[in-house]
Amino acid sequence: MIILDHLTDYAGLPVAEFGVADDPPAAALASPADHAWAVRTEFDEEPFEEVWSRFREQVDTSGITALVIGYWGASYDEHDLRIADLLAESAAGFPELRSLFVGDIVMEESEISWIEHSDITPLFAAFPKLECFELRGSQELTLRPFASETLRTLRFESGGLPSGVVRAVGASDLPNLRRLDLWLGTENYGGDSTVADLAPILSGERFPALRHLGLEDSENQDAIAEAVAGAAVVAQLETLSLGMGTLTDRGAEALLSGQPLTHLKTLDLHHHFLSDAMMERIRTALDGVDVRLDFQQKPHGDWFFIEVSE
Template sequence: MTISQSRTEFAGLPVVDFDPAVPAPTPAGAAAWRLSLDYDSTAEEFAGLVESFLAAVDPAQVAALVVGQWGEEYETPAPIELLAGLAPRLTGLRALFLGEMTFDECEISWIMQGDVTPLLSAYPGLEILWVRGATELALRPVRHAALREFAIEAGGLPAAVVRAVGGCDLPALEWLELWLGTDDYGGDAGVDDLAEILAGGRLPALRRLGLRNAQIADEVAAALATAPVVARLDVLDLSLGTLSDAGAAALLAGQPLGHLRRLVLDHHYIGAELAARLVAELPDVAVYLADREEAEDGRRYVAVSE
């Protein structure tokens, strides 16, 4: 599986591509504006595109931005400093997707990010932050009172970033999604690095937890079997990873999961018997078990890596 489709909706708003040659087709606050360049563009051209956008709309009314290709994104860090510096003008910004690219624009493991902490510091009212790509990605533990939704999509998520997420104080966060990925692409996190997240002490409002695309899906499932955070969740998502019978059995043998609304395990390696038990033993839970995979020469693969 690859990410082959651009988002058409973000933060409850339709995604609209900004074209400096065309008048803005909708009010500034009625769209998630996609700012993106062609493959052979430069970071300087992206800065010019941003200025053209701010001149074409009322910046204070912009609620959501989707940042795609910013120019040589496989070797040029994300425009974090540029975006953070716009905070005095983008006073209404509530949602940001940084690095929303398909595989034919830039492979997920090639997307060059950076330290995203300045975005959280610059926008204390930000409610939704999605990041795609983890090369050079960094985060420092911060307190952010408004963030409700935080997702990092990666072919491999560094352990330091996972620990930093766990170290953040996010009292309003309802949805946390981390694509842990594989060690082939920098995903070196283990279950110990998830300890603060699984404890949930800094995430009192969390209702949806996704630990997706994980090479260590079985180990994650075993840790979730006793994790305090699980008791308050509505949705637990372990999809896109390598979950096998061992992980499924750990979930069934662990703490009760009957309070969940959804247990999402799509793209998995669970056998028919364990899959049937999950459905039968969780009759009031919507259990998603699509896309069963077969191990190849004893190896199991996550859905999104390169």
């Protein structure tokens, strides 16, 4: 999967762009709270801090509920900065923020593995009403366990999610979390988590409200499927995604031999290495479940590849 397009809608709202080139639409300026605002710069253009300052001067941010952060610079760009720190320092100007996407950066701007972060933990205290947090990229990304009564969606898109981030998620106190997506990735790009790191998530004890779980884009997808097959959390789920990775017949066999999955509304296994016979077995066994088996892959020799890495 190649990420080519910026978001045009976010959190149920149309996205209004604020960047280095065009003025924001007059309709968006007239009703800022009716839009999700995307703020971004471009490589070797106006520093993001200056774009951000103009944005806060020209737009009434007091009622904005959804914010999208696009390209902000990198270590190979003279305008590098720690975006999480800048956002946390500006939090007082966004008292109603509910949804935050950090890293709406497409391939033309940066490969996903090149997107640089820092410690994002302060964001959750800075925006106490946050219900949805999504982030793309994982280079230098760190997270410490945190608590939130409001957070309902937590999503990490990466070609390699650090094990420390995975463990921090599992150690966090998120009683109302309903959706969790982790693109675990490959060790070549920092995805060094193990199945043991997922144990608190799979136990079902940490997130009692969880209804969707995505453990995706992993080069260890079979081992993850084997762990999920007996995981207590599955019974409370409505949707489960183990797609985007290197799932083979071994992992699928574990799912079929494990606890019942017929209560699920959706089982997403797209981008897999299953045989035709195994795909048919899954469809038959889970009749009534929306099983997604598109993008069947063939290994390149003995190389099994994930959907998103670099």
